[in-house]
Amino acid sequence: MGKSKLLEMHNVGIVVESLDQVISFFEEVGLSLEGRMVVAGEWAGKVTGLGHQKVEIAMMVTPDGHTRLELSQFLSPKTISDHRTAPVNSLGYLRIMFRVDNLEELLSRLTKFGAELVGEVVQFGNVYRLCYIRGVEGLLIGLAEQIGTQTATDILENK
Known part of the structure; x- marks a missing residue:
């Protein structure tokens, strides 16, 4: 067997307070709910290092079916910190970027979700x-709404 190869990026995970609200928001963005379940038990805690845990998860998928967003609501243990209001330049801070086809229209719909x-x-x-x-x-x-044929890579490579 040779060196392991990266096959794909499967998902990004976010811990949330209200799974229902966040699912509705990301459905408005354009993702679809692929599945929802409770994950619990010793095996799950061995993966995360949290010990016994109970988490409800929802897997959202992009329209092309290639990328997923895993939303997790911890039932136990309770969350211990909250980084959601940290400035964007905070170390380890997470943001997700979506490419959309009509930025202004989507913004007007998302403001209705706060x-x-x-x-x-x-x-x-x-x-x-x-x-x-x-x-x-x-x-x-x-x-991000693409407006031309040039790519971000073109700009980074001064093309």
Whole structure:
């Protein structure tokens, strides 16, 4: 057997307070609920290092079926810290970026879920219009609408 190869990025996980609210928010963004279940027992705690735990999880999937967002609501043990309101430059801080086809329209719908712009909608070269929002539960989410044929890699490589 040779060296292990990375096959794909399967999911990103976020711990939330209200699974129902966060599922509804991400469905509005455009993800679909792939499944929902309670995970509990000694085996689960061995993976996370938390010991015995009980967690309700929901797996959301992007329209292309390639990327997933795993939402976890810990029933036990209780969460011990909250990083949701930390500034974007905090070490280890998580944000998710989605590419969308109509940024303004999506922003208007997400504000009905309490989403707020962090800064402004800006243009990155001739590549994207983008912004950060604080979504449901204060989660930091990036939204980007491609506006040209140039890619971000082109800009990074000075093409």
